Amino acid sequence: MLEKKEANYERVVLVGLVTQKQSEEKLTEYMDELEFLTFTAGAEVAARFIQKVDKPDPKTFVGSGKLNEILDYVVEHNIDTLIFDDELTPSQLKNIEKVVERKVIDRTQLILDIFAQRAQTSYARTQVELAQYQYLLPRLTRMWTHLERQRGGIGMRGPGETEIETDRRIIRDRITLLKEKLKVVDKQMATQRKNRGQLVRVALVGYTNVGKSTLMNVLSKSEVFAENKLFATLDTTVRKVVVGNLPFLLTDTVGFIRKLPTQLVESFKSTLDEVREADLLVHVVDISHESFEGHVDSVNQILAEIQSNDKPTIMVFNKIDNFSYTPKEDDDLTEMKFENYSLEDWKRTWMAKTDYKTLFISATEKDNLEDLRKTIYDEVKDIHTKRFPYNNFLFQYYEEEDMTEEE
Template identity: 40%
Template sequence: MKERVILVALVKNNRERYKKIADLEELKALTETAGGEVIGSFIQVKENPSPRTLLGKGKIKELKEICEKYHIDLLIFDNQLTPSQVRNIEQETNVRTIDRRALILDIFARHAKTTEAMLQVELAQLNYQLTMLTGKGEQLSQLGGGIGTRGPGEKKLEVDKRKIRERIYFLKKSLEKIKKTKELQRSQREHFFKIALAGYTNSGKSTLFKALTKENVYISEELFATLDTNTKAFEIYPNIKVLITDTVGFIKNLPPQLITAFHATLEDIKRSDLIIHLIDATTENVEEKINIVQETLKNLGCDEEKITLVFNKIDLLFEKTQYLRLKRKYPEALFISALKGTNLEKLKNFIRKKMKTFLKRKTLKIKKEKGFILSYIYRNSYVIDFKENENEYWVKILAYPQFIYSLSSQI
């Protein structure tokens, strides 16, 4: 049975109220992704938040009456709550209360499938729980079964700060071992041109990944459907492959504990040669979402010059004026539909242009007695021209320098 939820927010003035309505729509989508049923939303306009309950005394009383009338199981605040505020609101309303950070952590726990993702989510949750503990020696209440309480491998145990820190230490050590394995994998792929897909959650990154690689990947309308980085190769020229990585989506007010826990995973973005910042062209507040992703990439230490804006879902833009407006504002951006395949060839041409310095042209002279090497060349490079005479083959190729270097000892 789904938990019945009311979404709550506090804003300072009426101008902020209109903006907050869009935020609550996103919060609703997050809640539904976590398995909750949103019964309604509740916004208070108040310049000075109450340090005790965030909302004013009268509004808390009103909220309690609504909760009783509609049998509400959970309150989710869009604003960040302090541990004491959570406790006070729960006491005043008799309804379990969490904030946006806890909800996002819950969704990550719900979608974590691999060992690495599970460890990262648990680490983020424990770091968050540590910040929510108040009072020396105070213990966490028993973990229940509702939204905001999920986590991979959780035990229904009372854990204090010391035990949490011990578990955090263990998780960090486990993730360090995984990181070393990933470092080895990365070193083996170092000579390839590497592309990372980054963007706001649900911008269509997995759909684009599937369109380029032809791989069968999980695609869902749910937010944060992808938590694990997935790296595959695809041919950008005949027999020349590039690597592309699908990464976890970003969102407004992404808990810093998640950024920290997923640092090794997000390292794939930083180390790439091209970052495709994919944007849902149909979304509301598109500029705000672009800024959120750009700021997150900046905080990760990504090179701004490697980032390219690519607007997705243009097949769903019913108003041409929106398309033209985005074109004017972002003249350097590309516009595609990953689902329909629109302008994917333009995107590939852009990738080819960007990777020009990573490839080398070379004319090879191969004696006829070493003709057996031709099949190896054809498998690993783009043959631009081929000629032969009585004694030699002349092969003009485009390839990664490492491959050309490997040929020098064989021809």
């Protein structure tokens, strides 16, 4: 009999709650996203556990009966890790680990882990490290550790202070050091933005994995890394682009996500500053995703939090080549797919009736990109004209051929 080959990836179970504030339908969306996050991190989901309660249990998040059910499953199926959809308190983490004797992480820690994997530059790694330490600090009661160890014993004392107090002080000092390091880099990046001159700044914003980097590559004819995983791009990329006869700066920013950890919002200040200082936002939406409306709301909420929701905006519904609609049992509509939809059909949908100029494209198939370039051109020209009213003679009519080139 052949010996079964041991898997080289973690097997995990996902845990979520249906509460008064979170419906079952909404939880399903979050759990689907959590599974994609888990896949992105390199693990395999073996099962999902869902419980309906009024509010999370303050001690163990789920009730004791559900926790014992989870325990039986993880023991029987040799599960490595439990991942909870909401951020757990330090005491909840400690209590759950005590029962299941397995690694327990929450959505925040999972996202931080993915960011740590994806960080390529020194600046991105510093941002992620800061966010990780800010997350770790209040959880040291469960993760007693000198920073070079995974686990440690309790009872060893330093001169006048316990080991956990020593570690807490070390982490606070590290956080202070990282913040100072980021301040220096933030100042340098602010100077870089200032030195870019008076070119109009256009920022691509949107939920993670909606195709911003692919669109960046198409518009700027550059090679920004793009992959069908969450948070494929962490570092902000800026390219000078010329559409028609008009140059502007195009920025690709890190993707947003629902329940974005507050630690990341703080540590990725410079990335968000690119959005704050942009003159025009191109809000990219993956129309093929069944929860795209929720994605739009999440992005708008984050834009409001960073005081950037009142900027001129172009709504771009991407991935129309992947769009499909499967009707419910009581729905008389026939199945709708992209091949059944013309561009005029898209323009007649409710999605086209937003407060902004709205376009429907496929960045990978390069469908309707000419209209997008024309719309960006018009918006950038309008901003430039208002900024430099005496330079209007520089603008000529819009030329369709050779409209985009990278300088």
